[in-house]
Amino acid sequence: MDKFTSSTGAACPIEQSNLNTDQILPARYLKWTRAMGIGKVLFHDLRFDAEGKEKPDFPLNKPAWRNAKIIIGARNFGCGSSREAAVYALYDYGIRCVIAPSFGDIFSGNAVQNGVLTAIISDEEAFEIMGALKRTPELLVTVELERQTIVCGNRTYHFAIDPVRRMRLLNGWDDIALTENYGDRITAFKERDQRERAWAFPRVD
Amino acid sequence: MLWSSSMTEPQTIIDKLWNAHEILRRDDGESLLWVDRHYVHEGSFHAFAKLTERGVRVAEPGLTFGVADHYVPTRGSRHDIADPEIARMVRQVEDNTAKFGIKLFGIDDPRQGIVHVVGPEQGLTLPGLLIVCGDSHTSTHGALGAYAFGIGASEVAHVLMTQTIWQKKPKRMRLTIDGATAPGISAKDIILAVIAQIGADGANGCALEFAGSAIRALSIEGRLTLCNMSIEAGARCGMVAPDAAAIAYLQGRPYAPKGAKFDQAVEAWSKLITDDGAIFDRDISLDAKTIAPIVTWGTSPQDALPIDASVPDPACEANAERAKYLRDALDYMGIAPGKKLSEIAIDRVFIGSCTNARIEDLRAAAAVLAGRISKVPGLVSAGSTVVKRLAEEEGLDRIFRDAGLEWGESGCSMCVGINGDIVAPGERCASTTNRNFRGRQGPGARTHLMSPAMVAAAAVNGHLADVRPLLAGRKT
Ligand code: SF4
Numbered sequence: 085m086d087k088f089t090s091s092t093g094a095a096c097p098i099e100q101s102n103l104n105t106d107q108i109l110p111a112r113y114l115k116w117t118r119a120m121g122i123g124k125v126l127f128h129d130l131r132f133d134a135e136g137k138e139k140p141d142f143p144l145n146k147p148a149w150r151n152a153k154i155i156i157g158a159r160n161f162g163c164g165s166s167r168e169a170a171v172y173a174l175y176d177y178g179i180r181c182v183i184a185p186s187f188g189d190i191f192s193g194n195a196v197q198n199g200v201l202t203a204i205i206s207d208e209e210a211f212e213i214m215g216a217l218k219r220t221p222e223l224l225v226t227v228e229l230e231r232q233t234i235v236c237g238n239r240t241y242h243f244a245i246d247p248v249r250r251m252r253l254l255n256g257w258d259d260i261a262l263t264e265n266y267g268d269r270i271t272a273f274k275e276r277d278q279r280e281r282a283w284a285f286p287r288v289d
Numbered sequence: 290m291l292w293s294s295s296m297t298e299p300q301t302i303i304d305k306l307w308n309a310h311e312i313l314r315r316d317d318g319e320s321l322l323w324v325d326r327h328y329v330h331e332g333s334f335h336a337f338a339k340l341t342e343r344g345v346r347v348a349e350p351g352l353t354f355g356v357a358d359h360y361v362p363t364r365g366s367r368h369d370i371a372d373p374e375i376a377r378m379v380r381q382v383e384d385n386t387a388k389f390g391i392k393l394f395g396i397d398d399p400r401q402g403i404v405h406v407v408g409p410e411q412g413l414t415l416p417g418l419l420i421v422c423g424d425s426h427t428s429t430h431g432a433l434g435a436y437a438f439g440i441g442a443s444e445v446a447h448v449l450m451t452q453t454i455w456q457k458k459p460k461r462m463r464l465t466i467d468g469a470t471a472p473g474i475s476a477k478d479i480i481l482a483v484i485a486q487i488g489a490d491g492a493n494g495c496a497l498e499f500a501g502s503a504i505r506a507l508s509i510e511g512r513l514t515l516c517n518m519s520i521e522a523g524a525r526c527g528m529v530a531p532d533a534a535a536i537a538y539l540q541g542r543p544y545a546p547k548g549a550k551f552d553q554a555v556e557a558w559s560k561l562i563t564d565d566g567a568i569f570d571r572d573i574s575l576d577a578k579t580i581a582p583i584v585t586w587g588t589s590p591q592d593a594l595p596i597d598a599s600v601p602d603p604a605c606e607a608n609a610e611r612a613k614y615l616r617d618a619l620d621y622m623g624i625a626p627g628k629k630l631s632e633i634a635i636d637r638v639f640i641g642s643c644t645n646a647r648i649e650d651l652r653a654a655a656a657v658l659a660g661r662i663s664k665v666p667g668l669v670s671a672g673s674t675v676v677k678r679l680a681e682e683e684g685l686d687r688i689f690r691d692a693g694l695e696w697g698e699s700g701c702s703m704c705v706g707i708n709g710d711i712v713a714p715g716e717r718c719a720s721t722t723n724r725n726f727r728g729r730q731g732p733g734a735r736t737h738l739m740s741p742a743m744v745a746a747a748a749v750n751g752h753l754a755d756v757r758p759l760l761a762g763r764k765t
Contacts, residue, residue: 085443101614102489102589106726111707114332115360115378129728134714160490163523164726166425168335168441189494189525190425194441248317248457259443260343263451266313266321270453273312273323281309283546283554284325284418286351 086199087256088229091180093153095225095236096143097214103157104164105191109173111165122169123176148221156213157184162191162202171198181227183234183243185210196249199256201229203243213241229254299564302530303461303496306436306561310419312453319455326413327353327448328404328422329391331360331378336423336445337385347389349452354413355386355393358403360708363670363697367396375708389449400543402673402699405429405643409513410675412542416531416558421448426643426723428520432512433539434531434561436496439520459525460570462495463563466503468577473757475653476511477645477721477740479503480518481583483575485593493523495571498563503577504529509538510649517644518723521590530562584630584753585725585738587618592725594630596743596755602626621727622735623715630753633737636716638667638694638748639730640741642704645721646672648679650741654721655685657745657759658692664751667694668710670702692748706731719747 100107113125131142138145144152155174161184162170171194174182181201192202205213213236217223226235227243229250234241251257263270278285300308310322329336333355340347347353360378362370370376379396386393394400394407401407405426408414416434421427423445430437440454448454464483484491497519499512507515512529519527529535536555539545546554581595594600600619603626606612619626624633640646640654651671669689671677677699680686686696703710704722711731712718718736721744722729725736737753746756 099613100617102591104589104724104726106724106729110728110732111705114707115374117338129732134732160493160523163489164425164724166423166439166441167332168423168443171441186490186493189523190439190441194443197441197443246457248319251317259447259455260450263321263447263453263455269313270321270323270451274452277323281417281557283550283557284415286326286413286544287547 085197085256085258088180088199088201088253090226090228091153092224092226094149094151094222095154095156095217096149096152097156097217098143099158099214101158102160102163105162105167105170105188106164108162108170109167114167114169116169118172118176121176122173123178126173126177146221151178153178153180154225154227155179155182156210156217157182158210159185159207161187163188166190166194168194168197171195171200175200183210183213183227196252199253201227201245201253203227203234203245205234205241205243209241299567301461301463301563301567301569302434302498302528302561304567306417306419307458309417310436319457321453322419322456324421324448324452324454325352325418326408326420328408328420328427329353329355329382329386329445330358330404330424331382333423333442333445334381334385335442336449337389339443339446340389340449345450347391347449350390352452353391353449355382355391356404356407357382357393357396357401359701359705361396361401361698361700362708363668363700363702363710364695367698372709399674402675403643403646403701405517406647406672406676409433409509410542410673412539412545415539415545415554416535416561421454425520426517428524428527429513429517429643431519431526431528432509432516433535434528434558436526436528438526459494459496461498462492462524462571463498463500463569463573465501465572465574466499466577467501467574468503469506470503470577470580473582473742473760474580475740475742476507476514478580478583480515481585481590481593481738482580484518484522484590485583486575487522487573489521489589489591490523492519495524497522497524497527499527499529500563501574505532508649509534510647513647514644518590521723531558582743582755582757583739584743586622586624586630588621588725588727590723590725590738592618593738596630596753599627599629600624623717631755632752634717634752635665635719635737635747637665637712637718638663638744639703639718639720639722640744641668641670641672641702642722643672644723645741646670646676648676650721651676651680651685652683654741654745655688656763657742657749657756659688661692661749663693663748665748667748668697668703669694670697671699674699694748703730705729712736719744719753
C-alpha cells in the first residue's frame, strides 16, 4: 500500500456534516473498476446536475480547489456504506488527506488501506480552517504525519490519528505480509478452536 | 473455557466475544481476530481481483458464503437481464465464487436473498460467532449474539487470504430500553427513536449492546431490524444477548449445528451475557413507553420525528450551522419549513431491504393493507426467496396485489437502486429501508424511512400517516 508522510496543496472545504459515502461515490458507479476512471465521478451528484453540467456552487468546482489534494470536512465524514471505492474515487481524483472532526468508522479504515490520511481536529478548528480557506481560497495547506501537524497560513494545528494507523501510513505496511508472519499462531488457534467450538464450523453440503 | 468469567472481573458480552476470537495482540494494541463466517456478494469483486493479482487461494473456502443480492432483477426475467452491465455483475459473483471454491446462493437458488436475511435464515449466523462482510449492514447479525461488522474491500481480500482480521478493540456501549412499547410500535420505531436521540454519529466506532425488557420482548426478526440500523448511529456493530428466543429461532435451520453439537452450542451460548457489574465505556437508557410511530423527514436517519410532529423550521433555529443543515435537507426533500408530517403527500412506496423484509415485516404491512387500496404505486420485494415463498403460502402476495402494489422477486432492489429499481428524480417514497441519503434510491429521489406498517398506512392514505387508527379492530 501507499505511504503517507506529508502533503502540500490546495485544500477544499466541504461543510456538510454526515457526508456519506453514497455522496462521495453514488451507488451506480460501484460496478466500475478503477481502470474506468473512478476519480471522474467523485462526488458526482453534488458536482454535476442532471444534465451532467458542473454545479458552480460545489466547492470542488471552484477554480482554486479543482486540483485540491486535501479536503476539510465536517462531522462524521464518510459515514454510511462500506464501499471502499469511495476512497478509490478520492485517491484517483488526487485527494491524499481528509481533515474532519470525526469519520465514519469503516471509511477511515478503508482510507488507511489506500494511503489516504484521515486527520482529526476539533469542530472549532475545522470551522476556523474552513473560514480561512473561504477568505483566501488559494492558500496552500501542509499536512505532516510524523509531527501530526496542519499548517494553514500562519496557523499550525495539531491533529489526532490512531497511533497504529499512523505507523501503517508512515511505513506503507502491507497487512497481508504482516499477517503471514503469524501463520503458525493462526493454525494453532484454529486447531484448538475446532476442538472447543466444533459447533461453530458449518457442515459441508 | 472460552468465555467463562469465573476467574476474572465481570465482563460484557462484547469482551467475551472479543476474547474468544483474539489470536494475538500486538504491542501497539491491534489484535488479530479469527473470522468464523464471511459473506460475499456481487460488490466483493475488487477483493477477488486482489487475490487473482497475487495468485493466491482462499484460505478457508468452507467459511465464506456468497449471495447474489445487490444487482439481481426483482421484476421481469431473472435470466435474460436486459442491462449488460447488471448481467455482468451477477455473472461475476458466480464466476468468482466458483473459481475460489465458495458456496454461492445464486440467482436460481431457492435460498437466494439479501445477504443479511439469508445468513440468519439458513442458520449460518449463530450466537458467539465473529462475522464479517463487505457491507456496512453486517451489524444485522448481532441480533443473534454474534460479533458482526462491515469491512472494506482490502479487508475482504485479507479475510479471504487468511480467515483473520486486524482490529482494535472498540469502545463498549450499552443502550438499555426498559418498559413496554405502546401498541403498533415496532423495532423500526425503536431504532429510529434511538438514532434521533443520539445522532448519526452517536455510537461512532462503538460496539453497541442493546439491553432491557423492551429489547428482550422483541422477536428475533425485530432484533435483526434493530441491529441492522445500529450502523446508522455510527456503531461498528450492534448486538443482543442470545436467549431462549434465539435458540428457538435457530433450532432446525439448515446450517445450524445438529444433535449433540447443538446441545454443546446452546451450553456455550447460555454464557454469552453481560455479567452483573460489568463496565461499559458508555451506558445510556431510553424509556420504551415514550416511543411513538416515527418517520424521517430529512436526508440522514437522525432526521426522525414522531408522525404527529411537524418538520423543523430553520427560521426558528438559533444555531446558524444547524439552520443551514435544516434548510439544505428540507430543500432537497422539497418540504416547506414547519409542515406537518402527516400532510406530506407521497408518490410511491417500497417494502423491502435487509432492514424490513422478513416475514413478520410483510405480515405487518399486509395486516394494514388487507381489503384496502393503495393510493400510490409501489413495490414489495421479500428479503429472501424463502420469505417470498412463505408469504405466498400465507396469501400475503394477494393482499399486496389486490391493494395495487407490485409483488417482486427478492433482492436489494429499491433500497440502493443499483439493479434498476429506482425512485424517479423528485419523487417521494415511503420506504422500509435504512438510508434516506440524498440519491440513495436513485438520483434526486426523496426517501422517508419508517416501519412496514407505517409504509402501508402511507400507501392507503397517499400521505405520511399514523398507522394506529388503521389497526383498530384488526389482528396484527
Ligand atoms: S438491502 Fe440495502 S442496506 Fe441491505 S444489503 Fe442490500 S443495499 Fe445494503
